Amino acid sequence: MDSWWPTRWGPPGRNRGQTTVKKTPQSRLVESSPAMEAEEEARRAKEAGNDAYRKLFLETAVDHYTRGALLDPRDISFLTNRAAAYLLMGKHKECVRDCDDALERGRELRADKKLIARALSRKASALLKLAACAGDYAPAIRALRQSLAEHHSEETLAKLEEAESARKELEEQERLDREAADHHRGKGNEFFKQKKYHEAAMHYTQAMKMNPKDPRLFSNRAQCHIYLGALPQGLEDADKCIELDPTYLKGYVRKAKVQFLMENYENALETYLEGLRCDPNNLEVLDELRRCAACIKRPNGGDVELEDLKEMLKLYLEHVQRRSANSVVAPRYPCNNEDIDESSAEGLCSAESYAKANEMLIQVKVLGTKKTFWRLSDETTRISRKLALILRNHHSVGKCLTAPLQVSNVWIGSSGCVKLRGVSFTDKHFGIKCVRDDYKDLSRVLLALIRISSWDITKFPWDYKKFLALLPPDYKEFLTLLKRDTLTMNDEFLVVNNSALLPMTNRTEVFLMLYDRIVTYLGREPAGREKKKRILSRLPYKNDWSDTAIANEQIKQWVVNVKKQYEVTQLDQLRLNRNVRSHMHHYNDDNIEEILYCEWPELLMDMVKMLHVEGELEGTDIKNKFG
Numbered sequence: 192m193d194s195w196w197p198t199r200w201g202p203p204g205r206n207r208g209q210t211t212v213k214k215t216p217q218s219r220l221v222e223s224s225p226a227m228e229a230e231e232e233a234r235r236a237k238e239a240g241n242d243a244y245r246k247l248f249l250e251t252a253v254d255h256y257t258r259g260a261l262l263d264p265r266d267i268s269f270l271t272n273r274a275a276a277y278l279l280m281g282k283h284k285e286c287v288r289d290c291d292d293a294l295e296r297g298r299e300l301r302a303d304k305k306l307i308a309r310a311l312s313r314k315a316s317a318l319l320k321l322a323a324c325a326g327d328y329a330p331a332i333r334a335l336r337q338s339l340a341e342h343h344s345e346e347t348l349a350k351l352e353e354a355e356s357a358r359k360e361l362e363e364q365e366r367l368d369r370e371a372a373d374h375h376r377g378k379g380n381e382f383f384k385q386k387k388y389h390e391a392a393m394h395y396t397q398a399m400k401m402n403p404k405d406p407r408l409f410s411n412r413a414q415c416h417i418y419l420g421a422l423p424q425g426l427e428d429a430d431k432c433i434e435l436d437p438t439y440l441k442g443y444v445r446k447a448k449v450q451f452l453m454e455n456y457e458n459a460l461e462t463y464l465e466g467l468r469c470d471p472n473n474l475e476v477l478d479e480l481r482r483c484a485a486c487i488k489r490p491n492g493g494d495v496e497l498e499d500l501k502e503m504l505k506l507y508l509e510h511v512q513r514r515s516a517n518s519v520v521a522p523r524y525p526c527n528n529e530d531i532d533e534s535s536a537e538g539l540c541s542a543e544s545y546a547k548a549n550e551m552l553i554q555v556k557v558l559g560t561k562k563t564f565w566r567l568s569d570e571t572t573r574i575s576r577k578l579a580l581i582l583r584n585h586h587s588v589g590k591c592l593t594a595p596l597q598v599s600n601v602w603i604g605s606s607g608c609v610k611l612r613g614v615s616f617t618d619k620h621f622g623i624k625c626v627r628d629d630y631k632d633l634s635r636v637l638l639a640l641i642r643i644s645s646w647d648i649t650k651f652p653w654d655y656k657k658f659l660a661l662l663p664p665d666y667k668e669f670l671t672l673l674k675r676d677t678l679t680m681n682d683e684f685l686v687v688n689n690s691a692l693l694p695m696t697n698r699t700e701v702f703l704m705l706y707d708r709i710v711t712y713l714g715r716e717p718a719g720r721e722k723k724k725r726i727l728s729r730l731p732y733k734n735d736w737s738d739t740a741i742a743n744e745q746i747k748q749w750v751v752n753v754k755k756q757y758e759v760t761q762l763d764q765l766r767l768n769r770n771v772r773s774h775m776h777h778y779n780d781d782n783i784e785e786i787l788y789c790e791w792p793e794l795l796m797d798m799v800k801m802l803h804v805e806g807e808l809e810g811t812d813i814k815n816k817f818g
Contacts, residue, residue: 233263237272244276252276267293267302267310274313283317290314304341311338312347319354328358372402379411388415396806406435406442413445417452423587425449427623427680440469440476447479453589455618456486539610542574542601542640551644552661555785564789565661567641569694570607575637575669576687577609582629583683590616591625596632598639627678630686634673665796685803689796695784698795699772701813705798706769708811710762726801727761768794 240255253276260269270293277286293310296302311334318331335351338344379394392415399408409432416425426449432442443466450459460483463476470476551571556563567575578601585591593615602610642658659667669689672678678686693701709726713719771787787794802808 229262233259233266233269236262237266237269240269240272240276244272247279249276249280253280264296265300267297267300267306270296271306271310271313274310274317278313278317278320281320283320286317287314287321290317308338308342308344308347311335311341312344312350315350315354319357328354328361332358368401372398372405372408374398375401376405376408376411383411383415386418388418391415392419404435406432406439409435410439410441410445413442413449417445417448422449422453422589423680426589426621430622438469440466440473442466443469444476444479447483451479451483451486453618453621454486455589455621456483458618458620459483460487539602539604542598542603542636543643545603546640546644549644551641555789562789564663564792566663566695566785566788566792567666569696571641572694573607574601574603574609574640576693578633578636579630579687581609581611582633583687585616586626586629586680586683589618589621591621592629592632593617596629596636598636598643601636601640623678623680626680626683627676630673630678634670638670664792668793668796668800682803684808685799689799693795695788698784698788702768702772702795702798704811704813705795705802706765708802708807709798710765712810713807722805722807726798726805727765729801729804730761730764730797764794765798 236255236259240252240259243249243252243255253273256269256273256276259266260273263269270289274286274289274293277283277289290310290313294307294314297307297310315331315334315338318334319328322328322331332351332354335347335354338347339351375394375398379391379398382388382391382394392412395408395412395415398405399412402408409428413425413428413432416422416428426446429442429446429449432439433446436442443462447459447462447466450456450462460480463480463483466476467473467480549568549570551568552565553568554563554565582592596611596614600611600614602612604610641662645658645661662670669686672682672686672689675682709723713723713726768787799808802811
């Protein structure tokens with residue numbers, strides 16, 4: 192009966208005697224107005240988002256698309272449009288997330304196949320940006336094929352062909368890299384057998400550049416570091432080895448060996464226990480377990496019987512469980528008395544008092560010009576450098592701070608010496624994460640001291656953005672380095688010897704050392720010339736540097752009255768700086784160093800950073816000169 196029921200009489204199953212109220216156009220308009228308003232607002236949000244997208248106001252576009260998606264959740268184009276904005280912003284993971292949401296919602300709502308195909312294509316574009324190796328291309332290629340199955344598009348087909356071609360090229364390059372890495376690993380093994388550990392480590396390092404995912408290379412280099420006495424670097428390589436392959440026993444053996452040599456016997460025992468999961472019957476690990484257990488049980492060492500070892504391991508595991516519940520860790524070793532002074536306050540003042548009494552961030556007027564700029568006082572650079580050295584010295588022996596560094600822990604003497612009070616260092620749980628945390632705390636302390644010195648809160652309301660704008664670009668880069676989540680043990684050399692920590696009087700000498708390494712030394716051999724080319728290409732200088740130099744009367748002569756004309760290249764910018772610095776005696780003006788710093792404040796910072804990336808920074812001899 193329901194099947195033939197006339198629609199004009201109402202839905203099937205309605206009581207025939209029921210009175211039906213006829214809805215007028217006005218009542219229908221009033222009843223549906225909220226939905227219509229929401230739909231209209233969503234339409235306006237889409238138009239505003241599209242307009243912002245065309246003008247490349249991408250953050251604004253994202254806000255409009257987000258609002259539209261909330262107003263009209265059935266329209267998946269808001270998600271695909273927002274994904275396109277995220278793609279241009281470089282937020283590739285967010286783009287993939289939005290595309291996945293659009294696909295899930297679109298299939299539920301049976302959306303137009305063109306929209307489904309568009310979501311798949313944009314997801315593929317983001318995945319291609321995220322691809323770091325040939326294997327990472329597979330999800331993107333799969334998404335492109337699915338897009339073509341939903342709706343054929345010549346653009347998508349071309350993108351698929353390009354992705355498949357790129358994957359083949361990358362696979363071939365990875366094959367060649369693996370072969371080159373194996374060659375360097377073989378050379379490293381030969382040097383290792385000859386007990387030439389430094390040369391072996393160099394070859395393992397070269398192999399890592401070709402194949403950074405081979406855990407054997409990090410294990411082998413860790414063993415070289417152990418023989419060379421570079422224990423922190425050995426610990427870092429062992430951690431990386433375990434990270435790459437948690438089932439690779441040698442990674443645990445190397446890490447435990449370093450911890451044992453640092454006399455972190457409990458940590459070494461724990462690492463050996465983790466390694467036993469890979470090979471429970473490994474005799475080498477069992478033997479090392481006995482040695483660790485002997486050192487824990489009897490400081491003077493001695494043999495431990497098997498039953499005794501089992502009992503000790505049982506007690507040790509109970510101890511580990513109790514320790515994990517206790518967040519307070521006592522230091523195992525006394526601290527360095529040269530860095531820490533708990534005896535008296537004679538001759539020392541708190542860092543906060545020092546900052547209030549001394550300008551740490553000063554505004555400088557460049558003589559002979561109309562320019563002014565901000566730079567750190569030489570005292571501030573020395574304080575920054577000394578604090579970085581204190582941390583590095585403790586890290587080098589496997590210790591880190593037991594609690595975050597505070598401004599109240601820093602004390603400064605009238606002669607410029609820097610001491611710590613109320614701090615302690617420990618070897619418990621020492622690792623790269625502790626090192627990173629120490630440097631992050633240091634960056635907060637340095638920022639706080641400069642703020643105390645340079646910002647009078649009684650006169651001006653605190654404005655963090657304005658404060659950061661006053662900091663010199665090179666020092667901001669240094670603070671960013673301290674806070675970097677990817678900081679490595681090797682980067683400590685960059686931290687301590689960073690040009691941002693050098694007083695003005697040292698900068699010319701440092702520049703000439705860096706220049707000689709980049710231009711002269713690296714230009715001698717083909718491999719060095721490739722490094723030189725990469726370093727110069729990465730120096731982010733503006734193209735108007737020559738005009739800026741000419742505008743300065745005191746260095747104009749080096750641009751105009753020179754036999755070989757300067758060109759607008761990074762190399763010639765370095766050459767100009769070298770010529771000016773090499774003939775500073777012609778100026779009879781100590782202010783010339785500040786003029787050069789005013790013109791190119793990031794110059795030394797960028798040179799140092801690029802040399803560090805290429806593994807050439809230590810060759811400049813900065814460590815011996817200023818370390």
